[in-house]
Amino acid sequence: MKNDNLKIIDGSTIAVIGGGPAGSAAAIKLIKEAGGKGIKIKVIIFEGKDFDRHYNQCVGVLSYPIREIFERNLDMRFPEHLIKREISGYVLHPSDNSTLELSGERGTYATRRILFDRFMLAAAQELGADVIRSRVTDTEFNGSGIVKVYTEDGFLKADAVVGAFGLDDGIAGVMEHASRHAFAYKRPPKVLDTLVAKAHIDLNMMQEIFGSRIHAFIPLELKKIEFGAITPKGDHIIINIAGRNLTSVDMDNFLGYPPVRGLIKGLNLAGLDYYKGKYPIRPAGGIIGDRFAAVGDATGLIRPYKGKGINVALETGAKAAEIMINNGISASALSAYPQAFDHLRADFFYGRLFRLLVILSIKTGFVERVMAMAQSDPYLRDVLFKVVSGEGTYHDIVHEIFSMKEFAALGYNFFRHLPLAVFKAKPYADR
Ligand SMILES: Cc1cc2nc3c(=O)[nH]c(=O)nc-3n(C[C@H](O)[C@H](O)[C@H](O)COP(=O)(O)OP(=O)(O)OC[C@H]3O[C@@H](n4cnc5c(N)ncnc54)[C@H](O)[C@@H]3O)c2cc1C
Structure with missing residues (x-):
């Protein structure tokens, strides 16, 4: 049965699962767009992490055209105060003994991801979104009816759900299961493993060795690593690698890889902590359904090597929200949302x-x-x-x-x- 009359109206409740950049952007845009049309809605963001203590795996580079995305897609000023360093270019290390400098980067900034996430969530809260610090454990979609959202704290009835849960295996599995009955989140994105390490660095050494350039590596000898990078931040560098079935040994090997060792040889690496994450490399199989839209990493719409995951998170979050308010929340009304990202899919x-x-x-x-x-x-x-x-x-x-x-x-x-x-x-x- 088609549900083409499903709309967001006065008193509608929208549950946003995940308070990363995609979830916060969706909440901000939902409230602004509904406000512009005089519709009173309730937006509830469920976020399992406490951004004072935990953070989402990320190097924290806000890439061009991040300013325009803030202004154009979210009608917000870009948060200048979060900039730790402006990135001016890249140094490629395709092998042990060759490098290539590429300059001319513009409008790309290193930030601290935890501060960025806090800023975005606070912006959504200031506009009126409720933030519930709890994980969503299940959802029930039964076609035309209200959606039931189960959390570690209780239960909520929502008119629509925004799936902004990133690459979280648990909830992705739940949504995949729910989709068998009602909608189309048929398959979570395919992923590469990532490992990240953060090392503090003397400011003179930072200036002398890294300046404002990101070093990128494709270490052929380290078979499991597809690519790696070192990114200068305020007073530290972030070292990250991506590949298949990575373990801490792969990061140890990367730190010992001659071109990397050459750059970081003055650093004290004892006791360095590693953080594990994932990076999408193939889109999810279906990102909309009646009363549902996935946004951000949950869509897997990120291009290999290119990153810009935060940009895609903000853009997809804002676009899904805009379409929900203006077109409706049935699968057919929401179809304009994935179409807006056909260029990424293509x-x-x-x-x-x-x-x-x-x-x-x-x-x-x-x-x-x-x-x-x-x-x-x-x-x-x-x-x-x-x-x-x-x-x-x-x-x-x-x-x-x-x-x-x-x-x-x-x-x-x-x-x-x-x-x-x-x-x-x-x-x-x-x-
Ligand atoms: C190592 C690494 C480095 C990266 N570096 C960059 C970079 O420099 N620049 C860039 O633009 N992108 C980068 N990315 C990609 C970027 O981090 C993501 O694309 C971006 O975070 C996606 O935002 P999101 O909101 O979709 O998901 P996330 O940021 O993952 O947020 C999802 C949120 O949902 C919450 N959540 C999950 N499940 C539940 C649940 N069941 N209940 C409640 N809450 C839940 C999580 O706690 C999380 O806070 C990097 C990724 C990795 C892995």
Whole structure:
């Protein structure tokens, strides 16, 4: 049965599961958008963490165009006071002995993630959202009826639910189960493991070695690590790695990897804590249903290598809220929401193709030639900058590479090495 008449009206209650950037953005936009139409609603955010003590796994880089997202999507001023460092560029380390500097980053800032999450949640609360510090343990959707939300503290009846629970396995499983009966959260996103370490650093050393550049690594010898990075913050650096089935031994190995060791050799690494997390690499199978929209990481709409997860969280949270208020909360009314992100979904094919090309290029050592060419070729440097900074789509990047006049020579060399690459490469299979 179609429920095309489901609408948010005076007195409606919307439960937001998760108070990260996506959940807070959704709550802010729900309240603003409803207020603009004179509709009185109740927004309740359930958040299991206490952001005074726990924080969400993240390096904390707010990427361009974060300012515009705040102003355009949320009608809010960008929180300048949270900036710890402005990022000016990147240093790529594709192998042990080659580096490539890419400058020209703009409007990208390092922040402390815990402060950012606190700021966003407080902004939602100031507008009138209720925050309940409790985990949601189950939900019941039965088509046209009210949704029941079970928490560690009790029970709530809601007219609609925003799924902003990130990559939390527990609740994703619950939603997947609930979707069998009523809606379409058929499959949580596929993920890579991540490990993060934070090391304090003397300010002179910070300036001398890192300045305001992010160092990015693709350490071929460390087979389980797909990529790693070191990001300068206020008075510390964040070291992060991503790959499949990572353990603390992989982080130990990364810290000992010569190009990384070279950068951090003056640091006291004794007693360094590691934090584990996940990174989506393939979208969830369905993100809307009657009275339901998933937002942020729960949608898995993040592009490989590009990050910008916070941007996507804010954009999807705000868009889902806008559509809920203006179009309604039936699956068909909400279909305009995923359509607004078709460009991200469409780019997944190119993102996966690009990821495979990168892995094969590294396995063959072909990447060294690309880096050497990029030293003197501004066009190629520009393409690589777009890859690392996350500007533009993979579709455009792949086409820019194919339209390079040197592409014929590059392509010839690449394909000459391909059989060996396929033999050596066991691409990091997605889970
Ligand atoms: C190692 C690492 C580094 C990253 N670095 C960056 C970066 O520098 N820049 C960037 O833009 N992105 C980065 N990302 C991605 C970014 O962290 C995410 O894309 C972003 O946090 C997504 O926001 P979200 O609100 O969807 O999910 P989350 O931030 O994960 O928030 C989900 C919230 O839901 C809560 N929750 C979950 N289940 C329940 C439940 N059952 N009941 C109640 N609450 C629940 C959780 O406690 C959590 O607070 C990084 C990710 C990783 C893993």
